[in-house]
Amino acid sequence: MPPTIAVIGSHSALQILKGAKQEGLRTLLICLKGREKLYRRYNLSDRTVSVDSVEAILGEDIQDLLEGEEAVFVPHGTLISGGRLEDLERRFRPRIFGNRFIFKWEYDRDLKDRLLREAGIKTPKNFRSYTEIDGPAIVKLPGAEGGRGYFIAKSPRDFEEKIRRLIEKGLIRRGEEEKIFIQEYVIGVPVYPHYFWSAVEGRLELMGCDRRYETSIDAIGRISAKDQLELSITPTFRVIGNMPLVLRESLLMDIFDEGEKFVSAAERLVPPGIIGPFCLEMICDEEGRLYTFEFSGRIVAGTNLFVNGSPYSDLLFDEPMCMGRRIAKEIKAASELGEIEKVTT
Ligand SMILES: Nc1ncnc2c1ncn2[C@@H]1O[C@H](COP(=O)(O)OP(=O)(O)O)[C@@H](O)[C@H]1O
Ligand SMILES: [Mg+2]
Incomplete structure (x- = not known):
């Protein structure tokens, strides 16, 4: 029996389902509650089961279902941001397309x-401490996804000033500074x-x-240099498309x-x-x-x-x-x- 392709309903699921149908394979959609209507519009899944959260794929019922269908589970970005990667490595019995051990490295x-x-x-050079910053550096906050709150610093002083502002805004907690990743900005x-x-x-x-x-880095070119300076914009890197x-x-x-x-x-x-x-x-x-x-x-x-x-x-x-x-x-x-x-x- 040819395998069934199973995927969580988000990220690139539509494309994965469509591709499976094009290759004549059966599809199983594990749909996050509330998104069923979206996926019904495209009619690409032969079977749909609804779950409350991404973590539900670790539940016995979903694992049994996937094994029963002889499904191959295709992972995508939602899985990585959901955490619980250890459990996915060790406790998830169905077949995963790809290398399940590489997700934690990502x-x-x-x-x-x-x-x-x-x-x-x-790769760009990394700075072990902000005091080493000697040229444009990008500062990446812990746990941030899509570059939210990342900023560019030109010197240790510039870094201190900008980090203070982020702490004030609540984007980073005091004590978390050590987990910040600082890299040469290319x-x-x-x-x-x-x-x-x-x-x-x-x-x-x-x-x-x-x-x-990415907003706002791709936005600053839309306003004049004079306005950029007057508004003292610190570009950020939140992915929009x-x-x-x-x-x-x-x-x-x-x-x-x-x-x-x-x-x-x-x-x-x-x-x-x-x-x-x-x-x-x-x-x-x-x-x-x-x-x-x-x-x-x-x-x-x-x-x-x-x-x-x-x-x-x-x-x-x-x-x-x-x-x-x-x-x-x-x-x-x-x-x-x-x-x-x-x-x-
Ligand atoms: N070393 C770098 N030099 C220049 N731009 C960078 C560098 N690192 C990241 N960026 C920019 O910041 C964005 C977010 O950084 P990234 O490391 O991909 O964070 P995330 O984990 O949020 O995806 C990138 O998409 C890119 O535009
Ligand atoms: Mg990235």
């Missing part, structure tokens, strides 16, 4: 940094390539690329090199390594150098841009191939070869 900033560094991927433009490592084909594929649309990006063809060599380094480091440090989709979040400077500051070890929401395929997926496939469909295709292929273990953990 969640934990120190582990994330270690993986990138040991991969030999070019002047350049964001580039987020969407990779797919196919364990079945043994090849790295570039499926698309996007850039983020994604925009498609096609790169200069010459950059693709470096894009693939960095991706390949990531694949081999993940294999060494987090066995069985990367399986399926991942993303490196990069800034490209004026020399065309790519600095990676983050990764995602699963499908990213930026792939939602390319439900009908992207310029890059079109070069590889003769049919529209979104990331959701690519995942379904890989699962189907592995299952037909009797090698489902190769793409699941």
Whole structure:
């Protein structure tokens, strides 16, 4: 029996469901209560079960259901932000597409940094203490998602002033300063390539690329320099959406090199390594150098841009191939070869 594709209703679920249907697979939607109506509009799930929270997937009833359906569970961003990754690693019995052991490396900033560094991927410099800040630095707050409250500091004094303001605003508590992550701010433009490592084909594929649309950093160019100064704006990085990006063809060599380094480091440090989709979040400077500051070890929401395929997926496939469909295709292929273990953990 071909496997059923199961997914939590959020993030990139529509694309994953659509891709599974395109590959002729059955779909099971684990829907957060209150969102059923949205997913009914698209009619992409063969079966829907409602749950109160993301954590409900750890419950015996949902696990039994998934195992009974011989489902392959496809993880996405909602799972990582939901925490309980230890439980997901150890207590979740159904098959997960991808490497379930890599999620904590994505969640934990120190582990994330270690993986990138040991991969030999070019990363921005980190400052151990704010007193070391000697050029533009980006300050990342603990637990913040989507860059809320992040700011740029130019010097230790500038840092002290801005942190004081954040404490006053309640965005950070006193004593939490130690968990703050300070990194060289690379002047350049964001580039987020969407990779797919196919364990079945043994090849790295570039499926698309996007850039983020972030407020307020992308907003300050809309007002005059004079107003920027008078309003003393501190830009922040809250993600609002994604925009498609096609790169200069010459950059693709470096894009693939960095991706390949990531694949081999993940294999060494987090066995069985990367399986399926991942993303490196990069800034490209004026020399065309790519600095990676983050990764995602699963499908990213930026792939939602390319439900009908992207310029890059079109070069590889003769049919529209979104990331959701690519995942379904890989699962189907592995299952037909009797090698489902190769793409699941
Ligand atoms: N070292 C850096 N240099 C320049 N911009 C950066 C750097 N690190 C992060 N950014 C910007 O800040 C945003 C949020 O940072 P990120 O580390 O991705 O945080 P989050 O964990 O919230 O996703 C990024 O999307 C990017 O625009
Ligand atoms: Mg990020």
